[in-house]
Amino acid sequence: MEDTALLAVARQAVETSYAPYSEYYVGAAIETGDGTVFTGCNVENANYSNSVHAEELALSKAVEAGHHEFEQVAVSSDRRDGVTPCGMCRQSLSEFCDDDFRIVCEADAGPTTYTLGELLPNTITGEHLE
Structure with missing residues (x-):
């Protein structure tokens, strides 16, 4: 999927965010290896540590549906600030x-x-746990 099309889907997910405390609304759209797209939005909780991030929700929904291969993710916020x-x-x-x-x-x-x-060099992998 083209970048602009995937961003448009992420932008739609921003509209469903629940962020009454930070008032920072985020949406994500993740494309699987077969081209299926799953969305997520941030869902805040008053204690913040129980909050769910948009990317995590999109990824979790895709994994729940049986997907383990991914092409790309798009992220947008209501502020269009490059988050x-x-x-x-x-x-x-x-x-x-x-x-x-x-x-x-x-x-x-x-x-x-x-x-x-680029964003996460030298990541922790399952190999580190062996």
């Missing part, structure tokens, strides 16, 4: 994605694309 996945979300993505996995972020100036390896 990238946080460290926790990057680590979650690295469980299933290689360093060349594409991360498309939306800013007012247009999309910016990163690789997971």
Whole structure:
């Protein structure tokens, strides 16, 4: 899927966010290896530590549906500020994605694309646990 099309899906997911405390609304859209797209939005909780991030929710929904191969993820916020996945979300993505996995972020100036390896070098993998 083209970057702009995937970002449009992520932008739609922003609209379903629940962020009454931070008022920072985020949406994500992850494309699987077979082209299926799953969305997620941030869901805050008053204690913050129980909050769910948009990228995690999209990834979890895809895994729940049986997908383990992914092409790219797009992330957008209501502020179009170029938000990238946080460290926790990057680590979650690295469980299933290689360093060349594409991360498309939306800013007012247009999309910016990163690789997971750029945003999370020297990641912790299952091999470290053996």
